[in-house]
Structures are given as structure tokens and as C-alpha cells.
Amino acid sequence: xSWHNDADAGPVGGPLPSGPQEALHRAVRxxxxxIGFLVVSVIAVGLVAGQSQxxxxxxxxxxxxLLPPIAFLIATxxxxxxxxxxxxxxxxRSIGVAHLVAGTALLLMGGxxxxxxxxxxxxxxxxxVGTTVLFGQQFWAGWLMIGVMIPTAVVPVILGRRKLRLAExxxxxxxxxxxxxxxxxxxxxxxxxxGVLGIGVGWWWMDAAAAxxxxxxxxYDGITNVKAAVEDLTDTRATRFDDSEExxxxxxxxxxxxxxPWVRQAAARVRDQGHVFHVEMFVIPEPGQDPGLEQLMAxxxxxLDIHWKLHDVAVIPVASLPGYLLADEPRLR
Amino acid sequence: xxxxxPLLLAGAVGLLTGCGSVTVPADxxxxxxxxxxxxxxxxxSEHPPWVDIDEKTGEVTGIEADLIASFAESINAExxxxxxxxxxxxxxxxxxxxxxxxxxxxxxSPWSSHxxxxxxxATVTSAGGREEQMVMGVRMGENELLVELEKHLAREQGEVS
Numbered sequence: 484x485s486w487h488n489d490a491d492a493g494p495v496g497g498p499l500p501s502g503p504q505e506a507l508h509r510a511v512r513x514x515x516x517x518i519g520f521l522v523v524s525v526i527a528v529g530l531v532a533g534q535s536q537x538x539x540x541x542x543x544x545x546x547x548x549l550l551p552p553i554a555f556l557i558a559t560x561x562x563x564x565x566x567x568x569x570x571x572x573x574x575x576r577s578i579g580v581a582h583l584v585a586g587t588a589l590l591l592m593g594g595x596x597x598x599x600x601x602x603x604x605x606x607x608x609x610x611x612v613g614t615t616v617l618f619g620q621q622f623w624a625g626w627l628m629i630g631v632m633i634p635t636a637v638v639p640v641i642l643g644r645r646k647l648r649l650a651e652x653x654x655x656x657x658x659x660x661x662x663x664x665x666x667x668x669x670x671x672x673x674x675x676x677x678g679v680l681g682i683g684v685g686w687w688w689m690d691a692a693a694a695x696x697x698x699x700x701x702x703y704d705g706i707t708n709v710k711a712a713v714e715d716l717t718d719t720r721a722t723r724f725d726d727s728e729e730x731x732x733x734x735x736x737x738x739x740x741x742x743x744p745w746v747r748q749a750a751a752r753v754r755d756q757g758h759v760f761h762v763e764m765f766v767i768p769e770p771g772q773d774p775g776l777e778q779l780m781a782x783x784x785x786x787l788d789i790h791w792k793l794h795d796v797a798v799i800p801v802a803s804l805p806g807y808l809l810a811d812e813p814r815l816r
Numbered sequence: 817x818x819x820x821x822p823l824l825l826a827g828a829v830g831l832l833t834g835c836g837s838v839t840v841p842a843d844x845x846x847x848x849x850x851x852x853x854x855x856x857x858x859x860x861s862e863h864p865p866w867v868d869i870d871e872k873t874g875e876v877t878g879i880e881a882d883l884i885a886s887f888a889e890s891i892n893a894e895x896x897x898x899x900x901x902x903x904x905x906x907x908x909x910x911x912x913x914x915x916x917x918x919x920x921x922x923x924x925s926p927w928s929s930h931x932x933x934x935x936x937x938a939t940v941t942s943a944g945g946r947e948e949q950m951v952m953g954v955r956m957g958e959n960e961l962l963v964e965l966e967k968h969l970a971r972e973q974g975e976v977s
Contacts, residue, residue, distance in 0.1 A: 534932075608956070609844055609956040609957025610956075610957070611932025611933075611954065611956055611957065611958075611959060611962055612841060612959055612962075613932070613934060613935055613959070613962045613963055613966045614935060614962075614963050614966040614967060614970075615935070616935075616970060616975060616976060619976060620976070621966070621967055621970050621975075621976045623840060623841055623959075623963055625840070625841060680840075682841060682959060683840040683841045683842065683959075684840060684841075684842050685841070685842035685843055685844045685846075685957075685959070685960075687844050687957050
């Protein structure tokens with residue numbers, strides 16, 4: 484571990500405890516494999532793409548798929564940096580920034596591809612696909628395109644499934660975005676194959692239609708990821724790694740605080756910092772039972788012990804709480 | 817949206833099996849079928865030694881004219897030569913008035929958005945010492961014609977047997 488903090492304020496311990504650290508190592512290895520595969524795939528698809536719009540869209544998507552793994556790898560290096568006066572919350576937010584960068588790139592490129600495919604269809608561009616000579620054999624280049632697209636349909640799906648498991652364990656949204664894209668890659672590949680087959684039978688519009696489908700799926704990925712990244716960066720209430728629901732640790736932490744004898748009411752503000760959460764636990768003490776320093780620190784440690792994701796916890800005694808923080812608390816409605 | 821993909825695939829498979837013996841690739845407009853045992857319309861622009869047009873007789877000769885003549889022979893087609901400048905021919909081939917354009921076109925030709933360029937059949941060194949790759953132009957979307965022409969050129973150049 485590159486840093487350690489056991490003072491009573493700021494992120495506790497090091498960047499990540501050993502369990503998730505190990506998962507992170509596996510994720511890093513998977514992302515390097517992904518990058519290796521994508522580079523080979525980008526070169527291969529680029530060599531055979533020719534003038535098929537669907538192939539060009541698939542090529543662009545492969546190239547773009549490099550961004551989330553690269554952003555992930557950079558972010559995992561940055562989170563190792565220690566918190567400082569200038570970066571008092573530590574560097575876990577770099578995960579969120581990486582998420583936003585990856586999402587924005589997807590959205591922009593998907594949009595450009597979408598527009599160019601629609602224009603191609605409107606302007607009745609009929610893609611020419613001629614022959615290729617390979618090992619002294621001359622054949623229609625469409626067969627080669629299809630041959631290249633088949634492995635690019637299979638490999639990312641396998642990688643994507645393995646990443647998704649690690650993304651949940653790590654609470655890593657960049658990894659999840661990447662895994663989702665990988666899992667969706669087979670639809671891209673199949674759409675592309677259909678487009679090329681369309682050219683083959685003289686249905687030239689099928690190529691543009693497939694390209695539109697592929698680019699629409701890139702745009703969709705982009706919108707989903709930009710939205711999720713912006714919500715996390717603007718401190719929306721923390722959600723699960725797949726943004727499916729509020730993170731259960733919020734309730735767990737509030738329940739724990741409310742169960743403490745000297746606490747009359749408690750509510751938390753929890754924001755997602757990347758792999759880890761920053762928790763501000765506001766507590767109203769029972770009348771006449773103002774807590775001492777030891778009691779406050781004991782509660783802080785109890786909260787930190789719930790889960791490694793609760794990484795930076797502040798317990799703040801207050802006299803009253805605003806209604807919105809208790810909106811999910813049925814007793815006080 | 818993603819559900820549309822299997823649907824599209826099913827459609828494509830149905831198309832391929834339903835039509836039985838479809839040639840792949842097929843022409844969008846069936847140009848090769850029309851030219852076979854018929855007439856192949858070839859746009860030519862003067863560009864010796866690739867294309868020479870005799871001013872008096874209108875006779876077309878040259879390296880590319882010979883290649884086209886032997887290609888037409890292989891599909892039992894008569895060649896109808898249509899002389900003109902490249903810019904006019906590019907428009908005609910887009911409209912479908914011309915099937916193939918020849919006249920010393922190279923891969924760096926400015927007409928590649930109007931024409932489907934064949935894969936280069938020869939490499940020559942130009943006067944400026946640059947490597948130029950010689951191609952012909954086929955109407956966009958007529959991929960069967962493009963493939964047959966490319967195969968003929970590769971055979972003539974001894975690239976494949």
C-alpha cells in the first residue's frame with residue numbers, strides 16, 4: 484500500500500483493503516488483455532473494412548472500446564496517491580472522472596457515426612466491396628470481413644462477463660461500463676455481418692441500416708454512462724455499481740447509528756467517490772446525553788467496520804435535521 | 817434496439833436460404849447479368865498508354881482498352897465505347913448510363929466517391945518518381961461486376977491462376 488492513514492479524520496487506512504485490492508489486480512489484468520485483444524481487432528477490422536459502412540462503424544466502436552480500459556487503468560493508478568492538503572478527499576474520484584471521459588467519448592463518436600450512416604442511406608450510397616487476394620486465392624472481400632467479425636463477437640463477451648463480476652465486488656462503475664460494452668459487442672458484430680451479407684445479396688441499404696443500429700447502440704451506451712457519471716460527480720445519493728437502486732450500505736449505516744443508545748435520530752449524506760463512499764453521519768443525541776469524544780469516535784469506527792466501501796466517515800452531532808434527509812424515514816413523516 | 821439485431825439476422829438468413837442459389841456478391845442493378853451475352857458500356861477518357869482514342873476513326877486502343885476487350889470477351893459481351901472527360905464519365909456512371917470507366921485511373925483518383933475503384937491491377941512509377949497504383953472504375957453497388965472484373969484483371973496480370 485502506498486499510503487496509510489489511521490488518524491480520526493479523512494479516508495481511513497490505505498487506498499483499498501487487501502480483499503478488493505486483489506480483485507483490482509485481477510481487473511487490471513483483464514483490462515490489459517482487453518486492450519491487447521482490441522488492438523489486434525482494430526488492426527484486423529481496419530485492414531478488411533473497405534467501404535462497408537457497417538464495418539467502418541464496427542471499427543470505430545472497437546477503437547472507442549479502448550477508452551474505458553485505458554481510463555480504468557489510469558484511474559487505478561491515481562487512486563494510489565495519498566490524500567493531501569490540496570486533495571483532502573483523496574483521489575478516488577478519478578474513477579468518476581474516467582467514467583465521464585469514457586461516456587462522453589462514446590456519445591460523441593456514436594453521434595457522428597449515426598449521422599454519417601443516416602446520410603449514407605439518404606444519399607443512396609451503395610458500398611462497393613470487391614475482391615481480396617490471400618495466399619494466392621482471390622475471393623470476395625465480404626467473406627474476409629465476416630471471418631474477422633466472428634472472433635470479435637465471441638471474445639469480448641467472455642471478457643465482459645468476468646469483468647462484470649469484479650465490477651460488483653469492487654463497486655467500480657468504469658469497469659461495469661466497460662463490461663457492458665463488451666457484452667454488447669456481439670450485437671455489433673452480428674449487425675455488421677448482416678450488413679456485409681446484405682451487400683453480398685445486393686441489398687446495399689442493409690449495410691447502412693446495420694451501421695445505424697451499431698451507432699445507435701454506441702449512443703445509447705454513451706448517454707447511459709454520461710448520465711451515471713454526472714450523477715456520481717454531482718454527489719447524487721450513492722447507488723449500486725449498476726445504478727439499479729440506492730446503495731444498501733446507506734440504510735445499514737443509518738440503522739447502526741440509530742441503534743446506538745445515546746442517539747435519538749441519525750441521517751447520513753453518502754456520496755460515491757469511485758470505489759469508496761464518503762459518509763457524513765449527522766446524529767441528534769438524546770436530551771441530556773451529549774456524547775463525549777470517545778463515544779463519537781467509537782461510532783465512527785463502528786461505521787467504518789461495516790464495510791470497506793465506507794472509507795471516509797465523519798460523525799457530526801447536531802441539534803436538528805432537515806426534513807429531506809429523513810424523507811425515507813417513515814416514523815417522522 | 818438491440819432486439820432488432822436477431823430479427824435482422826433472421827431476415828438475412830431467410831433471405832439467403834429462401835432465394836436458393838444467389839450469387840454472392842450480387843449486383844444491386846444486375847449490370848453483369850445484363851452485359852453478359854449483351855452490351856458492356858465502357859466510358860473511356862484519353863490517357864495514353866492506357867487509353868488511346870483515334871480522333872478520326874474513334875477506335876479505342878491501349879493497355880486498358882485491351883484488358884476491357886478481353887474481359888468483355890470472357891462474358892461474351894459487345895463493348896460500347898463511350899468517350900468523354902473523366903468528370904463527365906463520373907456523372908454518367910453514377911446515373912447508370914455507363915458500367916465501367918477506364919482511362920489511366922489510379923488509387924489517388926478524385927472520383928473514388930463516384931466510382932467503385934477496383935483493387936490495383938498494376939503498379940507503375942510516374943514521371944515524378946511516385947508509385948502509382950492502376951485501377952478501373954465500376955458503378956457503385958454493382959459488386960458482382962466489380963468482382964468479376966477484378967478476377968479477370970488478376971488473371972491477366974498473372975497474380976492468380
